[in-house]
Amino acid sequence: EVQLVESGGDLVQPGGSLRISCAASGFTFSRYAMSWVRQAPGKGLEWVSSILGSGGTTYYADSVKGQFTVSRDNSKNTLYLQMNNLRAEDTAVYYCAKRSRDSSGNWYLDYWGQGTLVTVSS
Amino acid sequence: DIQMTQSPSSLSASVGDRVTITCRASPGITSSLAWYQQKPGKVPKLLIYAASTLQSGVPSRFSGSGSGTDFTLTISTLQPEDVATYYCQKYDSAPLAFGGGTKVEIK
Numbered sequence: 713e714v715q716l717v718e719s720g721g722d723l724v725q726p727g728g729s730l731r732i733s734c735a736a737s738g739f740t741f742s743r744y745a746m747s748w749v750r751q752a753p754g755k756g757l758e759w760v761s762s763i764l765g766s767g768g769t770t771y772y773a774d775s776v777k778g779q780f781t782v783s784r785d786n787s788k789n790t791l792y793l794q795m796n797n798l799r800a801e802d803t804a805v806y807y808c809a810k811r812s813r814d815s816s817g818n819w820y821l822d823y824w825g826q827g828t829l830v831t832v833s834s
Numbered sequence: 835d836i837q838m839t840q841s842p843s844s845l846s847a848s849v850g851d852r853v854t855i856t857c858r859a860s861p862g863i864t865s866s867l868a869w870y871q872q873k874p875g876k877v878p879k880l881l882i883y884a885a886s887t888l889q890s891g892v893p894s895r896f897s898g899s900g901s902g903t904d905f906t907l908t909i910s911t912l913q914p915e916d917v918a919t920y921y922c923q924k925y926d927s928a929p930l931a932f933g934g935g936t937k938v939e940i941k
Contacts, residue, residue, distance in 0.1 A: 747930065749878075757870070757878065757921055759930040771928035774835075807877065811925075818866040820883040820925045827877065 721828030734791040734808030742786040750804035840933035857922035866926035
């Protein structure tokens with residue numbers, strides 16, 4: 713059974729940093745691309761970042777480029793998101809999601825974790 | 835960047851009704867489009883990928899269609915447990931844009 717468990721969400725002051733994690737189990741972690749998606753309170757879903765299985769290729773939304781860094785440790789089956797210079801608008805539940813390939817070779821999000829809440833406030 | 839526009843933003847229908855949600859991609863995309871269901875207070879759940887492929891375990895009353903610019907999610911017979919917000923997402927390349935969501939309620 714695929715399980716994704718996020719952790720590390722916290723209350724952070726504006727300008728602060730935080731690293732959140734996603735522990736994966738139930739599948740061969742290194743074979744799958746992973747993504748982070750966030751949801752601000754009462755708002756819709758926003759894709760944040762993706763990373764391929766090897767960790768060598770990463771992608772970011774324009775809203776977080778240069779501010780967030782995605783990484784993974786395949787030996788620990790864990791995905792990370794390092795968030796720096798946090799702003800109030802970064803307040804959201806952050807979900808990690810596993811990706812799977814369709815017949816065209818593109819990667820959709822098939823399993824989501826429960827999310828971890830990051831609150832940026834003074 | 836590609837914009838994903840969903841309509842309507844909300845709808846209210848009776849149990850047993852046929853419900854249709856539209857997602858428009860501008861500019862057009864491939865068929866790499868997914869639909870997710872998010873029930874109140876819950877985690878998003880994949881319903882459909884590749885525009886029309888039903889994810890394992892999803893009830894057959896859900897179906898998807900479309901390609902290029904216009905995509906549709908249909909609930910053939912609305913059930914009380916279908917109360918949720920539905921999102922489309924294009925996933926062929928970064929950025930993986932989501933639509934704004936459609937909130938479905940029971941009349």
